[in-house]
Amino acid sequence: MKVVIPGGSGQVGTLLARDFRRLGHEVVVLSRRPPRKSLWRVVPWDGATVGAWAAEVDGADVVINLAGRSVNCRYTAANRRLILDSRVNSTRAVGEAIAQAGRPPRVWLQAGTATIYAHRYDAPNDEATGQLGGSERGVPRAWRFSTTVAKAWEQALADARSPQTRRVILRSAMTMSPDHGGIFEVMLRLVQRGLGGQAGNGRQYLSWIHDHDFLAAIHWLVQHEEISGPVNLAAPGPLPNAEFMHWFRRTWGIGFGLPAPWPVLALGAIFLGTETELVLKSRRVVPGLLLKHGFKFRFPAWPEAVQDLCRRWRD
Secondary structure, eight states: OEEEEETTTSHHHHHHHHHHHHTTOEEEEEESSOOSOOSSEEEEOOSSSOOTTHHHHTTOSEEEEOOOOOSOSOOOHHHHHHHHHHHHHHHHHHHHHHHHOSSOOSEEEEEOOGGGBOOOSSSOBOTTTOOBSSOOSSSOGGGHHHHHHHHHHHHHHHHOOOTTSEEEEEEEOEEEOSSTTSHHHHHHHHHHTTOOSOBTTSOSEEOEEEHHHHHHHHHHHHHOTTOOEEEEEOOSOOEEHHHHHHHHHHHHTOOOOOOBOHHHHHHHHHHHTOOTHHHHSOOOBOOHHHHHTTOOOSOOSHHHHHHHHHHHHHO
C-alpha cells in the first residue's frame, strides 16, 4: 500500500510515517523543507499549489494531509493569516491533485481539530450531538479565531471534487507520545520542574489520545470503508485539567505542582509567544463514532495511559 502524507514532517507525521513503514508500506512525505536524510522518501511541495508532487498522489492508496502552521504562537494578524491560509490552501491543493489523478486514492484522511467544539463543562461533545464553537458566552473573543479556522479547514475538504475518494475529517485531540517534540514532553518538563499544577481554575476538560490508539485508529479508518465525514480522535476519558495533572505528577513521582492562575498564564503566554486558549479552553471531546462502530481503545483512561507514557520515556 502506498501512503502519501502531505505536511508529514512534524511529530505526528513522523509517528504515522514510521508506523506505516514498520508495517511494510511505501511512505511518501510531502514537505516544504525536505531533510537531507530520511528513512522514507520525502518530496518537496509548497503546500499551496499543485506541482510535480501531484504524481505521488496519482496511484496512491491513502492520503493523510496534516499540513498547517502551528497554532502555538501569538495570534497577531500575520500569524492568523498564516494559520488559516496554510490549512485551507494545502487542503485545496491536495483536493485538486486528487481530482486530476488518473487513479485517485481510495481514502483521504484530512487533519482537523477537536478545537472546533464549543468551550463547555456540562456535557461531552461527540460527532452527532456536539456543539460547535464560536458563539459561546463568557469566553474571550480571540477564541473565536480557532473555531473559525477549524470550520474553514473542514469546508475546504467539503468543497473538493473527489467523488471516487472517501473523505474523513480527523478531529484530533492532543496526541500523547514520548517522542521528542510532542505535547507530552512539554507537559513532562513542567511536572519535572514543579510547575505541573492546575491551570486556571482547573475545571476545563482536557481531551487527549495515546499514540498507540491514535495509530490504531488511523489504520482502522483506512480499512473501514463505511466511515466518512468528521471523526473524533480522542480517548473516551477526557478529564478536568486539575485531575489530569494530578495523575501526571503522581505517576512521575512528583508530589507538588505549582498552580498557574489566569494572570500568571496570561503573562507567561506573552513571554512564551503563545495563547492562553491552548490551556484554558475546555475541550470535552469523546469518540462517538469510533465506539459506535466497535473500535477498541488500548488506553481509554488517563491513569493507565500516562503510566505507559512515563515508562516509555524513562526507557
